[in-house]
Amino acid sequence: MTGQISFPDVTQLAVPFLIAAILAEFLWIALKKRGGRYETRDAVTSLIMGAGSVAEGLLLGFIAWALLMFLWELTPLDMGTSLWAVLACFVLDDLRYYWVHRLGHRVRWVWASHVNHHSSQHYNLTTALRQTWTGTFTFMMVVKAPMVLLGFHPALVLFCGGLNLIYQFWIHTEAVGRLPRWFEAVMNTPSHHRAHHGRNPRYLDCNYAGVFIIWDKLFGTFVPEQDHDRPDYGLVHNIASFNPLRVAFHEWAGIFKDMARPGLTLKQRLLYAFAPPGYSHDGSRETSAGIKAAHLARHPEDAGTPGFGG
Amino acid sequence: MPLELLLALVVGGISGIAVLLHLAGRSRQAVLTAGSARSAWLRHFPNDCVTKVLPAASGQAALVLTEGGPGLLWAFGADTVGRPLAAARVRETASGLRFEFNDFSAPGLSLSLPDDERRQWLELINTPAEAA
Numbered sequence: 135m136t137g138q139i140s141f142p143d144v145t146q147l148a149v150p151f152l153i154a155a156i157l158a159e160f161l162w163i164a165l166k167k168r169g170g171r172y173e174t175r176d177a178v179t180s181l182i183m184g185a186g187s188v189a190e191g192l193l194l195g196f197i198a199w200a201l202l203m204f205l206w207e208l209t210p211l212d213m214g215t216s217l218w219a220v221l222a223c224f225v226l227d228d229l230r231y232y233w234v235h236r237l238g239h240r241v242r243w244v245w246a247s248h249v250n251h252h253s254s255q256h257y258n259l260t261t262a263l264r265q266t267w268t269g270t271f272t273f274m275m276v277v278k279a280p281m282v283l284l285g286f287h288p289a290l291v292l293f294c295g296g297l298n299l300i301y302q303f304w305i306h307t308e309a310v311g312r313l314p315r316w317f318e319a320v321m322n323t324p325s326h327h328r329a330h331h332g333r334n335p336r337y338l339d340c341n342y343a344g345v346f347i348i349w350d351k352l353f354g355t356f357v358p359e360q361d362h363d364r365p366d367y368g369l370v371h372n373i374a375s376f377n378p379l380r381v382a383f384h385e386w387a388g389i390f391k392d393m394a395r396p397g398l399t400l401k402q403r404l405l406y407a408f409a410p411p412g413y414s415h416d417g418s419r420e421t422s423a424g425i426k427a428a429h430l431a432r433h434p435e436d437a438g439t440p441g442f443g444g
Numbered sequence: 445m446p447l448e449l450l451l452a453l454v455v456g457g458i459s460g461i462a463v464l465l466h467l468a469g470r471s472r473q474a475v476l477t478a479g480s481a482r483s484a485w486l487r488h489f490p491n492d493c494v495t496k497v498l499p500a501a502s503g504q505a506a507l508v509l510t511e512g513g514p515g516l517l518w519a520f521g522a523d524t525v526g527r528p529l530a531a532a533r534v535r536e537t538a539s540g541l542r543f544e545f546n547d548f549s550a551p552g553l554s555l556s557l558p559d560d561e562r563r564q565w566l567e568l569i570n571t572p573a574e575a576a
Contacts, residue, residue: 146445153457157464164468173521174465181458188454255523260461372488374518374525374550387548428491 139215141293145188148300156259159309163258169309170258175376177260182378183250184263190270198275202288211285220294223286224345227294230281231344234274236355239339244272245411246385253381255368257331262306267382298344302327312359322347325359332365333372335429336441338422357441370412370425385411473504474519481506484524485517498565505555507565514569516543518553525550534569541565 156177163170213219238248247268254261281291302322310324318325322343330341340357343350350356359365373384392406392414402415412421420428430437438444465471476484478497485494485508496509505518508526517526533544540557557565 143445146450149445149450149453149457153453153461156461160461160464160468171522172465172468172470173523174462174471175521177465177470178458178462181461185454185458188450255520366487368523371549372520372523372525374520374527374545374547374553376521377551380549380551384549391548432490 139287139289141289144293144296144300145191148303152259152263152303155304159259159307162309170307171256172258172260173256176254176256177258179376179378179381180254180260180264183267183381184260184265186267186378186382187263187265187269190267194270197270198278199288199292201275202278202282202291205279205282206288209283209285211283212287213285215287215290219286220290223281223290224294224297226281226284226286227278227291228298228343228345229349230277231295231298232342232349232353234277235342235344236353237274238272239342240410241408242385242389242411242413243407244274246389247272249369249385249411250381252331252333252369253373255372257306257308257328257365257367259303259306261331261367262303264381268386301345306331318347320346320348326350326356328365329357329359331367333368333370334363334366334441335422335426336360336363336436336439337365338370338425338441340441360440370422470522472522474522474524475503476500476506476517476519476524477503478506481508481517481524485510485515485526488517488524488526489515489528496568498568500555500557501561502556505553507568509568516553518555529569534566536562536566 159170160172163172213222234244235248238244247266250266251261251264254264278288278291278295282288305322305324305327307324308328312318312325313321313323317323322341322345326341326343326347329337331337337357340355341347341350342355347356373381375381375384389407393403398406398415405413405415410421412419412424426442430442436442474480476499478499481499482494482497485497485506486492489510492515493511494508495511497506498509499506503519505516508515508517513528513530515526515528516532517524527543527545527547527550529543531546533546535542537554540555540562542552542554544552
């Protein structure tokens with residue numbers, strides 16, 4: 135199909151509101167003395183990661199755009215830009231986000247890009263902006279291909295992706311407890327996403343949703359936040375740097391270092407890149423499955439509870 | 445949005461938030477005690493069996509001895525990070541010890557330690573785990 139369509143870049147337009155919301159959250163926490171923690175260098179690192187991510191989009195966004203426009207030229211379908219088309223695209227894009235996000239936690243190559251978002255030991259609105267600088271190199275833009283081939287214009291697909299990202303901003307907070315039951319049942323919420331950011335064994339690899347939590351319930355990855363096991367934020371092996379370059383590239387450095395080890399087979403080298411995070415050829419590291427098993431060995435009473443097969 | 449305006453918003457926003465947080469006392473480092481260092485180590489390495497914890501007099505770090513070998517825990521902003529020392533290079537400096545972790549996610553760390561503390565730490569770091 136051919137055709138010129140443009141939508142606003144919602145992530146750029148949202149910048150003033152994001153800054154205002156961060157200030158409001160911090161003031162609320164400072165006044166109420168509850169609802170989260172802020173640390174100067176952690177917050178600044180997150181904000182710089184967010185700015186860098188926007189810059190990466192400006193510099194390298196043309197690659198995804200070129201691919202999607204190439205597919206748009208091929209497809210005979212055109213869903214148009216009616217309200218229904220936008221709504222359908224938004225829901226499909228959220229399903230796309232779920233699977234990309236799930237791959238982002240289960241394939242080290244994609245995790246290398248996403249890990250920085252989980253690298254803060256804090257959980258506040260600045261954490262939402264701790265976004266990747268290397269998303270283009272994961273080639274996950276190909277997951278958008280089916281939507282374009284179905285007849286959704288690339289501009290509409292990217293617009294919905296931007297809206298999805300904006301929605302996820304406000305759920306990065308401890309200032310909001312739980313929302314009404316109907317909302318928690320359908321939508322991704324601060325409570326669900328706190329669990330996703332938990333490094334506790336219970337919460338590893340859960341709640342990948344962007345906007346609708348129903349995807350996790352449908353695909354068996356939903357774990358509700360537990361009051362007796364509050365999420366402990368950060369990585370299983372926390373990074374020791376506030377340097378944005380180290381935050382952005384540390385897992386890539388780890389992949390290439392592991393792949394270059396002497397004495398490995400080709401299969402082992404490839405597994406260091408594409409197996410789940412924590413893979414090692416000699417069993418010296420643990421994947422999330424191993425971490426959960428080790429936890430259950432220490433705490434057998436947790437077997438069958440949420441996150442441990444319950 | 446014009447690029448100049450976006451740039452001004454981003455730079456102004458980041459700077460303003462940094463100044464506000466600093467003035468509000470959010471730049472304070474964690475101070476480690478034996479108890480908090482033990483808890484923090486087990487938070488990072490829940491499978492470890494900690495045998496001894498030696499917090500530095502400054503409170504900025506702690507040497508943690510485990511059945512698997514020594515590790516270093518140190519203040520990282522308001523939180524902590526830890527690394528086992530098995531793969532690390534440790535050397536004396538004029539004011540304390542320098543740790544190189546051979547890990548891109550953990551750049552080297554220089555700690556100021558008084559002479560007696562530095563000697564004790566070096567001795568324990570170089571002692572095989574089963575003898576510690």
